Amino acid sequence: MPRVDFIIPGFQKAGTTALFDHLGDVPGVALSKVKEVHFFDDEGVDWACPDYSVYEAQFAPADGAVVGEATPIYLYWPNALERIAAYNPAMRLIIMLRDPVERAWSHWRMETSRGPEREPFSWCIRQGRQRLFASEPWGHHREFSYVERGFYGEQVARLFELFPRDQVLFLKADDLRTDPNTVLGLICSFLGLPPPPPTAPRAVHVGQEMVGLAPADVAYLQGVYAHDLTRLKDLTGIAL
Incomplete structure (x- = not known):
């Protein structure tokens, strides 16, 4: 039987780090040794015959707990979801959602601060x-x-x-930030666990992320995403 029971596969910059931090305090949940394992998006793995022991070595003994990890590129990366399904068809998946315009801006700020990105946001979301x-x-x-x-x-x-x-299970990053107890309660129910102990909102990797975002770029991206957000609502009932 596969050791890993649930994955948080997306979305990047949508509260996955905060959720991982919260889940570390929930009894009955055993998380990976690092937040992002990056196994199913690893193109160096022989996917014709993958060695899952390499993946499962990223998890300490669970002692009957529900085992999970959070690698938010999985939902985006080609073939990662197919590889997860091959590993564990019964895998439970927790999806964190955030306004896609805010997500794009936050993503760009991260890559700019890290160094890979040297171009302005307006260029990146158009010609880039x-x-x-x-x-x-x-x-x-x-x-x-x-x-x-x-x-x-x-x-x-x-x-x-x-x-x-x-x-x-679909969740909103805004709800986790403002009402973590309700969100964690939904997750525990989803994973078959008893209600978690009370917790307080916490900020993880949060800055003044919307400062400097140009209204013209907001309007442009809203137009880019309009049709897709309608599709998301049709599929999930969630409006962003």
Whole structure:
């Protein structure tokens, strides 16, 4: 039997780090040794015959606990969801959602502070998207995918081709920030655990993220995402 019971596969910059931090305090939950394991997006693995012991070595003995990890690139990265389904068809998946415009801006700020990104946000979300067509795998990029990772409806539709709806829990980053007790209660119910102990809101990797975002860029991205957000609502009932 596979050791890992649940994964938080997306979305990047949508509260996954805060959620991982909260879950570390929930009795009955055993998390990976590091937040982002990056196994199912590893193109160096022989996916014709993967060695899952390498993956499961990232988890300490669980002693009957529910075992999980959070690698938010999985939902975006090609073939990662298919690899997860092959590993554990019964995997439970927790999806964190955030306004895609805010997510793109936060993603760009992160890559700018880290160093890979040197171009302005306005250029990156327009002309800069062409960079993805020179990447490998084609059309995907770990750092520069500011716009593409925000097509939630498209990615969720692919998710539902591989996993039934009752194995997926959708949550909003804003709700985790303002009402963590309700969100953690939903997660524990989803994972078959008793209600968690009370907790307080906590800030993890949060800054003045919206300062400097130009209204013209907001309007542009809202237009880019309009159709996809309608698709997301049709699939999940969630409006962003």
